[in-house]
Amino acid sequence: MKVLVLVAVVALIHGSDATLLIKGPTEPILEGVEFKLECLYSDSEFNISQVHFEIFYRYMQEWHPVRERSWCYYSMKIEQTAESLVMTIPRAGRYSEGPYRCVSNADNVTAPDNSSQELAIKVHYMGELSVSREGFTSYLGVPQDLKVRVGDDVVLKCSASSSEEPSYSWNKNGNDWILPSSTLTLKKVSEADEGTYTCMAEHPSMASLNKKRTISITVLSADAPWYESSNGRLMLMTSAAAVSLLVFILSMTVFLCRRAKQTKTSKGPIDDRSQKKPIYKASVESLPSTCGDKQPLV
Numbered sequence: 001m002k003v004l005v006l007v008a009v010v011a012l013i014h015g016s017d018a019t020l021l022i023k024g025p026t027e028p029i030l031e032g033v034e035f036k037l038e039c040l041y042s043d044s045e046f047n048i049s050q051v052h053f054e055i056f057y058r059y060m061q062e063w064h065p066v067r068e069r070s071w072c073y074y075s076m077k078i079e080q081t082a083e084s085l086v087m088t089i090p091r092a093g094r095y096s097e098g099p100y101r102c103v104s105n106a107d108n109v110t111a112p113d114n115s116s117q118e119l120a121i122k123v124h125y126m127g128e129l130s131v132s133r134e135g136f137t138s139y140l141g142v143p144q145d146l147k148v149r150v151g152d153d154v155v156l157k158c159s160a161s162s163s164e165e166p167s168y169s170w171n172k173n174g175n176d177w178i179l180p181s182s183t184l185t186l187k188k189v190s191e192a193d194e195g196t197y198t199c200m201a202e203h204p205s206m207a208s209l210n211k212k213r214t215i216s217i218t219v220l221s222a223d224a225p226w227y228e229s230s231n232g233r234l235m236l237m238t239s240a241a242a243v244s245l246l247v248f249i250l251s252m253t254v255f256l257c258r259r260a261k262q263t264k265t266s267k268g269p270i271d272d273r274s275q276k277k278p279i280y281k282a283s284v285e286s287l288p289s290t291c292g293d294k295q296p297l298v
Contacts, residue, residue, distance in 0.1 A: 020051065022102045022116040029092045030206060031125035039102035039116065040084035050106045051085050053078070056099040056118070063101070092123045094163070127161035129201050129211040147218045154186040158199035160211055166201040173198065186217075194219050 024037040039051050053066040066087065068078045076089045089096055102116040131142045134155035148154055159182065160166055168182035173196040182201075186193050196216050203209035 020102050020104055020114070020116040022100060022119045024100070024119050024121065026119075028122040028124050028205070029096075031092055031094075031123055031209070033092050034088065034090050035092055035096075035121075036089070037087045037100055037119070037121075038084050039086075047106075048080060048083060048085055051102055051104050053085070053087050054101050054103050054115075056101075058098070063103075065103075066100075092125075094123060094125050094161075097121055097123045097163075122163070124163050124203060124206045124209060126163070126166065126201065126203050126209045126211055129158055129160045129199060129213040131156055131158045131199060131213050131215060133157075142215060144214075145216045145218060147220055148189055149220050149224065150190060150222050151188050154184075154189055154193075154217065156184045156197070156199075156215065158182050158201065158213060160201045162201070162203060162209075164204050166203055166211075169200050169202075171198055171200070172196070189217070189219050191219050193217065 019042040021040050021042060022037065023040070025035050029035050037053065039048065039053065041048065054063045055066050056063050066078070068076060076087060078085065078087045080086075085102070099118040099120050101118050104114045106114065133142050133146075134157065136142075142156060146154070156170075158168060158170075167180075170179040170181065170184045171177065175195075182199070184197060184199070194217060196214055198212055198214045200212045201210060
């Protein structure tokens with residue numbers, strides 16, 4: 001009995017010295033690059049099969065287990081070796097960011113001793129560059145060939161979703177000027193303002209992360225029909241969509257009204273058999289009787 005107690009005490013002391021560790025990249029990762037995380041004990045004799053990865057969701061302010069088939073991790077793989085648990089994320093993205101940790105499910109270990117230190121993963125990314133026009137909804141965007149009337153004001157703004165605020169610049173093809181801004185402003189455009197304009201967005205920490213968008217601006221004459229401009233075409237499309245929606249609503253209203261009227265005025269055929277009729281003793285429906293009583297039975 002004393003031997004068993006001594007062994008238990010040694011195992012407890014030995015277990016208290018073991019630390020759950022997490023290893024991974026400490027420098028920011030470029031978008032699209034593969035990276036790996038590893039869970040292991042400082043003492044290789046401990047069982048790694050009861051350990052799993054967790055990620056901290058900032059929006060929910062909670063830790064959640066990392067699932068191998070989660071869509072936002074691009075079919076990542078979690079493999080267990082004899083001494084560690086390895087998670088491979090084949091393509092780093094914005095959803096790969098976040099603090100990670102390793103957590104043990106062992107019953108004899110409780111928080112905070114059941115988890116490793118947090119490992120923050122930073123991913124440098126940049127989304128597609130979009131261009132919007134001042135005074136117009138950003139959901140429609142700006143057409144590749146922007147047609148404006150002479151004397152109009154044109155204000156274009158480019159933006160991109162990025163891990164860090166990009167540096168923007170505009171330039172006109174064929175000219176040597178560069179505008180270090182995300183906004184291009186052309187007041188009272190003339191034929192001299194025609195041309196191809198390019199917006200460039202560059203990541204401040206990763207020069208290889210850059211996006212560009214090219215817009216061709218055509219200046220129409222003052223006597224050009226209003227519907228030839230991009231603004232006129234947009235008005236035509238919006239009006240056509242509104243008219244189509246109105247016609248559809250009116251058609252459905254008329255259809256439903258007619259159907260309701262028909263249902264209200266229509267009557268089904270009268271079933272004589274369903275009507276209750278008095279049965280006389282002398283009628284053919286009754287049994288033969290010796291009496292001449294003609295009073296109804298019902």
